[in-house]
Amino acid sequence: MNSGELTELGQQLRVDSVRAAAAAGSGHPTSSMSAADLMAVLLANHLRYDFDRPAHPGNDRFILSKGHASPLLYAAFKAAGAIDDEELLTFRELGSRLEGHPTPRRLPWVETATGSLGQGLPVAVGVALAGKRLDRDDHRVWVLCGDSELAEGSVWEAAEHAAHEHLDNLTAIIDVNRLGQRGPTRHGHDLDAYARRFQAFGWHTVEVDGHDVDAVDRAYGEALSTKGQPTAVLARTLKGKGVEAVEDREGLHGKPLPDADEAIAELGGPRDLRVEVHEPPTTRMLHAVRTGPVELPRWERGEEVATRDAYGRALAALGDGRGDVVALDGEVSDSTRAEFFAKEHPERFFECYIAEQQMVAAAVGLASRGWVPYASSFAAFLTRAHDFVRMASVSGAGVNLVGSHAGVAIGQDGPSQMGLEDLAMFRAVHDSTVLYPCDANQTAQLVAAMAGLDGIRYLRTSRGKSPVVYGPDERFPVGGSKVLRSSAEDRVTLVAAGVTVPEALAAADALDRDGIRVRVIDLYSVKPVDRATLRQAAEDTGCLLTVEDHHQEGGLGDAVLDAFLDGRPVPRLVRLAVRTMPGSASPAEQLHAAGIDAESIAASVTLLVEQAVVR
Structure with a gap:
C-alpha cells in the first residue's frame, strides 16, 4: 500500500477498535489507537501470512505483547478478512472468540496468550530460536510491545538472550505512547532512553514517529535488512491518537471512549478496507520429526541411583528416538543432569543461563512451533517463573518442566535451595500434570510418558541417590499409584512419594516387626491422583497418613484429600510434612528434623493405633 492507503x-483500525470497545462497554481502545499505524504498515506491507493456513511453516509470526490492545488485533483480523464485522462486535461477549486478551485456545492466528505484561517478547525469543536454530527457515517474528511493560525484568532477560543468540529474525516494535494505566511511564516519550537500553544489550535500534507511516515502513525495512542482531523499532505515538477528547490524556486507560459515535465521526467514519496480506514463501515442512524406538535406560532393583540422574539419562534416550524433543536449562544442567541430553544432542539443547522466566518463555515459544520442550532447573527456582507457567496454561501450551533438588533431602545447602512449594504451585495450574517418582526406573518411564501429554507437565526429581524399588519392566500410568505393602490386617495406610517412599517402606518393616501391619502406597502421580486406590485404602484401613518432603500446604496431603471431596465420608487423615524452616544439615538429619524419616513415621503410626511398643 502507498502512504495514503x-x-x-x-484510521480504519482505530475506528474498529473504538466500535469493538463501545459494543462491549469495556476494553482498551486508546491503547489500540496509539499503535494503529504501526499495525497498518506491518499488516499491509511486511507481514507474510496465510490466514487460511495459520500452521503454514513459512508464515511470519506476530505476537501482541501488549495484549490489552486486543481491539487493534481483532480490527487487523477483520481487515485481513479472517473475521467479519459481526464477529468484531462480539468483543468480550460470553462465548465469543474475541476475548479481552487474546489466546490461542480461541483463535488460530494467536501465537501465545498475552495480557500479563512482559511476556510477549520472551516467548517471541523462543519462537525466533525455533526458526533460527531448528527449523532453519526465513520466517520473521514480529512482537508489538507497550512502553509500560518495559519495566518488567523479563523483557530484559529476553533482550539479552535474543542478542546473545543473534536473532536477526526478531523485530520488537515498541509503542512508546507515554501513558500507562495510572499515568505517565518511567521514561515518557524519551525514545533515546529506550534505545540506550536495547543497544546496551546488543540490539539494533530505529527511532521513528509512530504515526508517520512512511517512516514506519522504512524502519521495518531496515529491520529486515539488519543481520546478526535483533532490531527494536522505537515508535513515538500518542495514546488515543486521532480523537481530541482522549488523545494523550491521562485517566482513560481501559475505558471505552466517552462518546464513541462522535469519536468515529472525528476519525472519518467506518471504512471497509481489505488487505491482501503477503503470502508466505513456499517452504518445506515445519521440521522433519525423526521417530524410532526409544530405548530407555534400565536399572536393577537394589541399585542406588538419584532420580535426577535417571531424568538426564532418560531424556537423552528420548532424544535419540524422537527428533522433536528439545531441552532447555537454567545454567544448572550439571546438577539437573540435562547435560546428558546436551552432550548427545547439542543442536537441540538451549542454555538459558540463570533466567528462569526466559527459559520457560522460550519453552512456550518452541512448543508453539511444534517442538516438545523439557525445561529444567532447581525446583526452588522455578517459582520465579510461575507467572509464565500460569500464562502457558492459558495458552494451552504443551511444556514439560522438571524441578530438581526438591525438599529438605538436599541437605546442607539450606532452605534457599530447597523446593518446598513446588508441588502446590504446579498442582494449582489449570489442567496440569504433577509427577514425583521415587526411583530410577519409575523416573525414566514417566519422562517418556510426559512427551505424550497435553498442557503443563511437572516432574519433581531428587538430588541424593535412592534405592531402585521397581524392576525395569514395571509400568507407571499417569494417574496411577503403586501399592507396595498390603494385607488384610492393615491398620493404617502410608501414602508417600519420591524420597519418602523408601522411608515409608522402612517404617512399614519396623512396624511389622512390632506386630503393626500398614499399607504403603507410592503416589507417584500427584495430579491426577489415583482416587480409586486411595478410597479403597481408606475403606480397608480407616486412616491415611501422608508423608511428604514439602510444606504441608498444597502438596501430597492436599492431593490425597482431593480424592474424598465428592460427598463421601472423609477418612481419618494425618499429615507428616515440613512444618518448620530448615537450616543446614545432612539429608538424614533433615528428614529426621522434619519428622518424615522412617523412625518418625513409625512413631506416628504407633501413636495412631494406640499401641505401646515394648522393647
Whole structure:
C-alpha cells in the first residue's frame, strides 16, 4: 500500500477498535489507537501470512505483547478478512472468540496468550530460536510491545538472550505512547532512553514517529535488512491518537471512549478496507520429526541411583528416538543432569543461563512451533517463573518442566535451595500434570510418558541417590499409584512419594516387626491422583497418613484429600510434612528434623493405633 492507503487503514483500525470497545462497554481502545499505524504498515506491507493456513511453516509470526490492545488485533483480523464485522462486535461477549486478551485456545492466528505484561517478547525469543536454530527457515517474528511493560525484568532477560543468540529474525516494535494505566511511564516519550537500553544489550535500534507511516515502513525495512542482531523499532505515538477528547490524556486507560459515535465521526467514519496480506514463501515442512524406538535406560532393583540422574539419562534416550524433543536449562544442567541430553544432542539443547522466566518463555515459544520442550532447573527456582507457567496454561501450551533438588533431602545447602512449594504451585495450574517418582526406573518411564501429554507437565526429581524399588519392566500410568505393602490386617495406610517412599517402606518393616501391619502406597502421580486406590485404602484401613518432603500446604496431603471431596465420608487423615524452616544439615538429619524419616513415621503410626511398643 502507498502512504495514503496506509493512513486510511490506520484510521480504519482505530475506528474498529473504538466500535469493538463501545459494543462491549469495556476494553482498551486508546491503547489500540496509539499503535494503529504501526499495525497498518506491518499488516499491509511486511507481514507474510496465510490466514487460511495459520500452521503454514513459512508464515511470519506476530505476537501482541501488549495484549490489552486486543481491539487493534481483532480490527487487523477483520481487515485481513479472517473475521467479519459481526464477529468484531462480539468483543468480550460470553462465548465469543474475541476475548479481552487474546489466546490461542480461541483463535488460530494467536501465537501465545498475552495480557500479563512482559511476556510477549520472551516467548517471541523462543519462537525466533525455533526458526533460527531448528527449523532453519526465513520466517520473521514480529512482537508489538507497550512502553509500560518495559519495566518488567523479563523483557530484559529476553533482550539479552535474543542478542546473545543473534536473532536477526526478531523485530520488537515498541509503542512508546507515554501513558500507562495510572499515568505517565518511567521514561515518557524519551525514545533515546529506550534505545540506550536495547543497544546496551546488543540490539539494533530505529527511532521513528509512530504515526508517520512512511517512516514506519522504512524502519521495518531496515529491520529486515539488519543481520546478526535483533532490531527494536522505537515508535513515538500518542495514546488515543486521532480523537481530541482522549488523545494523550491521562485517566482513560481501559475505558471505552466517552462518546464513541462522535469519536468515529472525528476519525472519518467506518471504512471497509481489505488487505491482501503477503503470502508466505513456499517452504518445506515445519521440521522433519525423526521417530524410532526409544530405548530407555534400565536399572536393577537394589541399585542406588538419584532420580535426577535417571531424568538426564532418560531424556537423552528420548532424544535419540524422537527428533522433536528439545531441552532447555537454567545454567544448572550439571546438577539437573540435562547435560546428558546436551552432550548427545547439542543442536537441540538451549542454555538459558540463570533466567528462569526466559527459559520457560522460550519453552512456550518452541512448543508453539511444534517442538516438545523439557525445561529444567532447581525446583526452588522455578517459582520465579510461575507467572509464565500460569500464562502457558492459558495458552494451552504443551511444556514439560522438571524441578530438581526438591525438599529438605538436599541437605546442607539450606532452605534457599530447597523446593518446598513446588508441588502446590504446579498442582494449582489449570489442567496440569504433577509427577514425583521415587526411583530410577519409575523416573525414566514417566519422562517418556510426559512427551505424550497435553498442557503443563511437572516432574519433581531428587538430588541424593535412592534405592531402585521397581524392576525395569514395571509400568507407571499417569494417574496411577503403586501399592507396595498390603494385607488384610492393615491398620493404617502410608501414602508417600519420591524420597519418602523408601522411608515409608522402612517404617512399614519396623512396624511389622512390632506386630503393626500398614499399607504403603507410592503416589507417584500427584495430579491426577489415583482416587480409586486411595478410597479403597481408606475403606480397608480407616486412616491415611501422608508423608511428604514439602510444606504441608498444597502438596501430597492436599492431593490425597482431593480424592474424598465428592460427598463421601472423609477418612481419618494425618499429615507428616515440613512444618518448620530448615537450616543446614545432612539429608538424614533433615528428614529426621522434619519428622518424615522412617523412625518418625513409625512413631506416628504407633501413636495412631494406640499401641505401646515394648522393647
